[in-house]
Amino acid sequence: xxxxxxxxxxxxxxxxxxxxxxxxxxxxxxxxxxxxxxxxxxxxxxxxxxxxxxxxxxxxxxxxxxxxxxxxxxxxxxxxxxxxxxxxxxxxxxxxxxxxxxxxxxxxxxxxxxxxxxxxxxxxxxxxxxxxxxxxxxxxxxxxxxxxxxxxxxxxxxxxxxxxxxxxxxxxxxxxxxxxxxxxxxxxxxxxxxxxxxxxxxxxxxxxxxxxxxxxxxxxxxxxxxxxxxxxxxxxxxxxxxxxxxxxxxxxxxxxxxxxxxxxxxxxxxxxxxxxxxxxxxxxxxxxxxxxxxxxxxxxxxxxxxxxxxxxxxxxxxxxxxxxxx
Amino acid sequence: xxxxxxxxxxxxxxxxxxxxxxxxxxxxxxxxxxxxxxxxxxxxxxxxxxxxxxxxxxxxxxxxxxxxxxxxxxxxxxxxxxxxxxxxxxxxxxxxxxxxxxxxxxx
Numbered sequence: 262x263x264x265x266x267x268x269x270x271x272x273x274x275x276x277x278x279x280x281x282x283x284x285x286x287x288x289x290x291x292x293x294x295x296x297x298x299x300x301x302x303x304x305x306x307x308x309x310x311x312x313x314x315x316x317x318x319x320x321x322x323x324x325x326x327x328x329x330x331x332x333x334x335x336x337x338x339x340x341x342x343x344x345x346x347x348x349x350x351x352x353x354x355x356x357x358x359x360x361x362x363x364x365x366x367x368x369x370x371x372x373x374x375x376x377x378x379x380x381x382x383x384x385x386x387x388x389x390x391x392x393x394x395x396x397x398x399x400x401x402x403x404x405x406x407x408x409x410x411x412x413x414x415x416x417x418x419x420x421x422x423x424x425x426x427x428x429x430x431x432x433x434x435x436x437x438x439x440x441x442x443x444x445x446x447x448x449x450x451x452x453x454x455x456x457x458x459x460x461x462x463x464x465x466x467x468x469x470x471x472x473x474x475x476x477x478x479x480x481x482x483x484x485x486x487x488x489x490x491x492x493x494x495x496x497x498x499x500x501x502x503x504x505x506x507x508x509x510x511x512x513x514x515x516x517x518x519x520x521x522x523x524x525x526x527x528x529x530x531x532x533x534x535x536x537x538x539x540x541x542x543x544x545x546x547x548x549x550x551x552x553x554x555x556x557x558x559x560x561x562x563x564x565x566x567x568x569x570x571x572x573x574x575x576x577x578x579x580x581x582x583x584x585x586x587x
Numbered sequence: 588x589x590x591x592x593x594x595x596x597x598x599x600x601x602x603x604x605x606x607x608x609x610x611x612x613x614x615x616x617x618x619x620x621x622x623x624x625x626x627x628x629x630x631x632x633x634x635x636x637x638x639x640x641x642x643x644x645x646x647x648x649x650x651x652x653x654x655x656x657x658x659x660x661x662x663x664x665x666x667x668x669x670x671x672x673x674x675x676x677x678x679x680x681x682x683x684x685x686x687x688x689x690x691x692x693x694x
Contacts, residue, residue, distance in 0.1 A: 311628065314624070314628070318621055318624065321617060322617075323614070340632070346636055347635045347636060348634075348635055348636060348637060348638025348639070348642055349635055349638070351638070351642075351646055352638065352642055352645075352646060355646045355649045355650055355653070356649065358650070358653050359649050359650075359652060359653045359656075362652075362653045362654075362656035362657050362660070363656055365656070365657070365660050366656045366657075366659055366660045366663075369659075369660040369663040369664055370663040370664065370666055370667065374667055375666070375667055375670075378667045378670045378671055378674075379670070381670075381671060381674045382670055382671075382673065382674040382677075384674070384678075385673075385674040385675070385677040385678045385681075386677060388677070388678055388681055388682075389677050389678075389680075389681035391681075392681040392682065392684060392685045393681070395685060395688075396684065396685065396688045416670060417670075420666045420667070420670060423666060424663045424666055427659065427662070427663055428659070428663060431655070431656070431659040432656075434655075435652050435655050435656050435659075438652060439648070439649060439652035441648075442645050442648040442649040442652065443649065445641065445645045446642070446645050446646065446649060449638070449639055449641075449642050449645070453634075453638070453639050454634070454635065454638070457591070457634070458591065458631045458634050458635055459631075459635075461591060461592055461595040462591075462595065462627065462628070462631045464595070464599075465595040465598050465599055465624070465627065468598070468599050468602045469598070469602060469620075469624060471602070472602035472603075472605065472606050473606075475606040476605070476606035478606075479606050479607065
């Protein structure tokens, strides 16, 4: 009877314990992993653009071709096929893997999962009681249904408490320790790789193709009718807009990574004060979700530009950077 | 890598020129564009492949944080596994005891 009293008291005490809600960290991990998937898509687009660029250069030449002239393209395919060699992929992959591990850890040992385990334990204790009654040829319980339920409940509560404490402590420690790496990787992905390499090259490669269409147009301009020329110019204009919006795609990717960096920093700052939940965290998580939804949208870039939309000779249509960031 | 923006700028400028030209002049400017384009492509590839010096260290640090998260998850998952094992052991032990008792009764 004394044991049951202790057990019952423990259940009541544990049920009242403050838990460490890790739902926000789980949400962060999922949203951040989603963003890194999109960056992965940018890498794939870049590889496709590289192959297209080789074909563009071939088509702009007056040379005649045979199968072996595709060998340089084969070399590009082989070179780019294993994107795991790319620093951008490695950096993005490290960020994605980290984000996933956070959401997995934040979900580990959930109350529901441990309650299910408790039910299984309760059933086993009940089975043991049945066996006891059969063996001892008695109707008297070794453990009553109520007691076995109570024991299972207290074990589930204890385990949940243990899991929550361990999970919260570990997440706090990991997020605080990893923040400098997350900020650094995000900055390298944005400044060195997306902005420094991919943005400019995508724009230039699209420009290479566009020049070919202008060349065609110019060579026939004297002999074509107005309607034919207008049709051709409509097509070229479509490609021109695609080329000019190259920056929008990359800028949205950069924004998405920045929102992940910002949310991680907010998490870190709040965890340092043992806060797993705050308005600031929710706002930062909301930003990650909003940014990656409008990933590919030139219109979105133009709508959200806080400074001025300008045309950059190297990047196309861009939102002018604020003076403080220059 | 600082050369890459300059190369791209030069290529963009030549793309605005060669479609207006004809004959040898066109071919010459186009060749120059192709030449610069090849250099830019190789430089971009090199940068993407090698990254920047501090990147590898940062990746290693982040990967160790990832591993710590995975290890902690594993130890938390073990709590549930251990309780299930206890439940299974109780079930098996009581079932075995029942079987032995029935056997003894027959003998």
